[in-house]
Amino acid sequence: MLDAKFFRRWMSATAASVDREADRLTALDSxxxxxxxGSNLRRGFAAVTAALEEEAPDAPGAVLVLAGKQLISKVGGASGPLYGTLLRRAGKTLGDAAEVDDEQFAKALRAGVDAVMALGGAAPGDKTMVDALVPAVDALGGGFASAAAAAEEGALATTPLQARKGRASYLGERSIGHQDPGATSSALLVAALVEASGE
Incomplete structure (x- = not known):
């Protein structure tokens, strides 16, 4: 079973990973x-860590809702609302339960990804964070390590695609040959589940 401590560890591990990889994310975005x-997400996840230390919610859903709120209010551009929506919707789907099982978590994360697709209008293949998140959720039944591998593969697979959504879509064919930064940071988020669980 996954409790609030696990979800706080997940957010801390994500914040540490984003902090380490911020320059690479910005280089991909350039x-x-x-x-x-990278700089936007670093600021956002630092705010998430600070808020969770201050409030320490005792339910998994409350951890994710608080994290989502921080990202929406602190991160500029599209990534704040998108990541915030992902976590808030997942958190609301989990409700007030003190612990959740893997199946409930997978269902909640899928609800979060569906909300991201509805908000951004993106589908798999559009060269966005969805390209990492959808395969990750599909693979979650096989454990966190499987989900992380699927997300990483999805992020790498954005390189040859032409962007059809988001800022990169304005570039048309010039977006081809660049790995999508949103898919890359989403893969970091999923990989942090492995660290949080000690798998």
């Missing part, structure tokens, strides 16, 4: 975006 993806 040719096809606003060159601020």
């Amino acid at each position: 040719p096809i975006g606003d060159a601020d993806h």
Whole structure:
């Protein structure tokens, strides 16, 4: 069973990973975006960590809802609302339960990914964070390590795609040959589940 401590560890591990990889995320964002993806997410997840330390919610859903709110209010551009929506919708789906099982978590994360697709209008193949998140959720039944591998593979597979959504879509064919920064940061989020669980 997964409790609030697990979800707080997940957010801390994500924050640490984003902090380590911020420069790489910004470098990926530079040719096809606003060159601020890494710095924006670093600021957002630092705020998440601070808020969780201050409030320490005792239910998994409450941890994710609080994290989502922080990202929406602290991160500029599209990534704040998208990541915030992902976590908030997942958190609301989990409700007030003190513990959740793997199946409930997978269902909640799928609800979060569906909300991201509805908000951004993106589908798999559009060269967005969805390209990492959808395969991750599909693979979650096989454990966190399987989900992390699927997300990483999905992120790498964005390189040859032409962007059809988001800032990169304005570039048309010039977006081809660049790995999507949103898919890359989404893969970091999923990989942090492995660290949080000690798998």
